[in-house]
Amino acid sequence: MEVQAGPLLSQINSPTDLKKLNVKELKEVCRELRQYIIDVVSVNGGHFAANLGVVELTVALHYVLNTPYDQLVWDVGHQAYGHKILTGRRGVFHTNRVYKGISGFPKRSESEFDTFGVGHSSTSISAALGMAVASQYKGETDRQHVAIIGDGSMTAGMAFEALNHAGIENSNLLVILNDNCMSIDPNVGALKDYLTDITTSKSYNRFRDDVSAVLSKISELGPDAHKVVKKIEKSIKGTILKKSNLFESLKFRYFGPIDGHDVEHLAKVIEDLKHIPGPKLLHCVTVKGKGFALAEKDQTKWHAPGLFDKITGEIKKTVSDKPQPPKYQDVFGHTMVELAQQNDKIMGVTPAMPSGCSLNIMMKAMPNRAFDVGIAEQHAVTFSAGLATQGLIPYCNIYSSFMQRAFDQVVHDVALQKLPVVFCLDRAGMAGADGPTHHGAYDISFFRSIPNMIVSAPMNEEELRNLMYTAQLKNHGGPFSIRYPRGNGVMTDWQRPFKEIEVGKGRKICDGEDIAIITLGSIGNEAVKACLELNQEGYHPAHYDLRFVKPLDQKMLHEVFSKFDKVITVEDGCVQGGMGSAVLEFMADNNYSSKIVRLGIPDRVIEHGEQKELWAECGYDSNSIIKEVKKMAMPRVTESLVG
Template sequence: AGRSKTDLIVVLNHNEMSISENVGSLSLYLSKLRTDPTYNKLKQEVDNLLNIVPPIGKSLHKYIERIKDSVKQLVVPGMFFEEMGFTYLGPIDGHDVGSLIEVLERAKKIKGPILVHVITKKGKGYKFAEKFPDKFHSAAPFDIQTGKFVNEGQATYSDVFGKTLTEMALKDDKIVAITAAMPEGTGLIHFAKLIPERFFDVGIAEQHATTFAAGMAVQGYKPYFAVYSTFLQRAYDQLIHDVCIQKLPVVFAIDRAGIVGEDGETHQGVFDLSYLRPIPNITIMSPKDANELVEMIKLSRNLEFPVAIRYPRGKAGEFDITRECSIEFGKAELVTEGKEIAIFALGRMVGKVLEAKEILKVSDLQPFIVNLRFVKPLDEELILDISNKVKFIVTVEDNVIAGGVGSAILELLNSNGIYKPVLRLGFPDKFIEHGDVENLFKKYNLDAESIANTILQKYKEMR
């Protein structure tokens, strides 16, 4: 971009002060000078004049440029960007809105690529956010007076994953953990502190992380790559070519699967089932709670092929060590017996379906409820057996409907000659906007009450 001479403005929001703390009057003065139209016009005229004056013009021009560059090296931290072909402006105090607007307005009038270096402080103006910037990045609800998070102390799915993997790795020196610049968000921070020699943060490079994991697997290690659902999309090529074609035992711990709420369209993890299902050699599973997540992580250790474990953002509930939770590979869980209706649910949607079941009781409906656990392979035997016993089949997932688990079950039924009404509940063919998670579930008819009402309505229409 820098060498293209395109009229482009890049804003570098730098909130760590590692490049420079200098936002004083000298740098501000130089930036103002360099954005001044009169200065730029005069500079161009001098350049043109020196280039046509033989024989000393070009030599004098180079000499002046060297002096200018030497001064800039001393007082302006922009030579790195200048070498890439950008005109560097800054550093600018990003909290001084007036000055920032002034520089941006002037930048618009300069020809060629411009880089505006803006210095900000993460969480500025709110002392708790300034002190703990990592915790307040994409923060959950909190008390503004105390800075304490609502329900603080309850374990998240990320916490459960990180704790379980760390405990396993302390007993197994072949387990390695990989993240793409998200050790806190994925729950791997404790692994990093306790076992730093087997923790690898590759930076914001999911493609490299995936191929790196493949390489570790080839060397006999058991790599766990913890990654947000939306960011794994970046590594789709490497996932197929470097991991799945070779059938390597890499585990993808897919965090933030399903809707994540306030982070919005770019972060909603509603596509992973659809983009993972078509890939040969990979196993896909999803837990309904903390106990199942722990068991799935343990189960994955001895699987000699690619595995994806998808789980949502948010609280996982308390891990109950006294509750028996045995997970058999490729097998679903029949949660409740029923009649006439079968509901196949995945992951956290199992909880919502169980709530919907209580609402359906009022209308004397008693559905079979199945916790699928596995998307690939499906528990075909159980699904077909129950489907043959009922008149109406429902699937519920926190993925887009297109290509999700509902589609997988529909394909299975069709292949086995079972032609019964199937209602697939999930997200529609659109990008899901930001918003509170529960409000979004309600908006898209995936809260317990909406699930129950939709099932009841469709069941009545069918009859």
């Protein structure tokens, strides 16, 4: 649904149009841009609060800088809606995150203004520094390079690595720290406290009050004591900032903190910074959700609220008279509390995703046993390994696509030492509208390559609970991984008593003839739908739920290949090196010669869209399974008709 822009914004189709305005008009542009984002996201969905918080900064940057020659790199990217709207995509912005529409994140193939593709946090400083060094090498000394990074993204080690390197380069780099004390959930850790404006520091204020008390007793100063205190306070503040500033110690010129919602002042400061050589950091204090009262009040809820009424703030939900299956993440969250109540060795760990993975349920019930470690996946894994060395059982919940960042730690710090860390991989498979940066396509492939690793996937909520229960019963000789998708499951009566699942044991869903379908995980429910429809049409495939891709259920696979010469594997993961590859390896190793067709994510980048749309595009939804069964069964059916 396309939305009408305000009178000034409707005239802006590029930063060139923005520059035609008087600086006094920028405030109105910001108002219209903020309202436009509210109007569009309320009816189309998308990331919300983060985009409202950087409106003034976005306008100021494009007003002052010569983009795209001057290069902006937006960290994470869910704060770049204003950037997209101002750079020629307002007319198609209603397709944001929609299948075949524009991406919800900056994307190099989409616009020359999108200088770097992003989706995961903390990459902006490294990328912008690389661009700055390249420009310096090419003699483009007038070119500006700006990394816009949130204080939450600063908690990742990669951001510090980039700052450390940038400090020894004399490149034209400006890092803008968008400080709002939030990622998706409230920021955690010592850095958050450090970044708080010194004027709110208890020690600073106590010192200031002490000085005030002393000076007020000096009668010679009389009524001017307060003015003298202010002068001394300003001097002390400048001295403390200069001597203790983390960024200055890394050889950055530090400026701020300044009001990130004063667009005129921002424009002036950015203009001044253009003429200062070397690495610089501008500290902007902003409010996530700025301009929408409910989003300012509950920033986590309004990070990506879905569709909502922009007047009342009511978030629209699908209403059904029937009980609905829960989200897999909520099954994880509630099960963690149940298991932790039974076993005092269980701990929960997540890197900045307590709401996204529902570990916040355990954090509320058992705050001393659940940890949000900030946007630091590598640390989360090795921290979990440390817990495990002391006899504890950490459940480390990381989104599948984010787990890619911690692969080395899984291998080196967990698997090589055979430590019993339970990895719960949320958002495995197609992640939906967040697109290729968030699809959990590769975890089956890379996890099954790791020695001492158990790799499993539940087909429904009950199996998720039982796999989580099984993982903590005894030491299985190393790490235990459980992958599950984004969104709702298939069961309403899921909170059943725990049952142990034999590791490496699959199950037969239904018997059949001619063809066997082998599935892994929740995508098996698409095969169930396919089998029901095929049965009505006279086809009777057998369906096996593998459940473990490592170790494989060899007994079940021997049964499959002894009985069937045609096999279809289905997985919500990449076909290269995935579950289908494991089945092919088993077949080759045991000298079977059945025909195998592997359905899953092909060897290409899959763009954004609803999960069902993407399953269909990739050819492994229920309709695709039906077509493949019919195609493979056709010769047998033809033979029977001839006979």
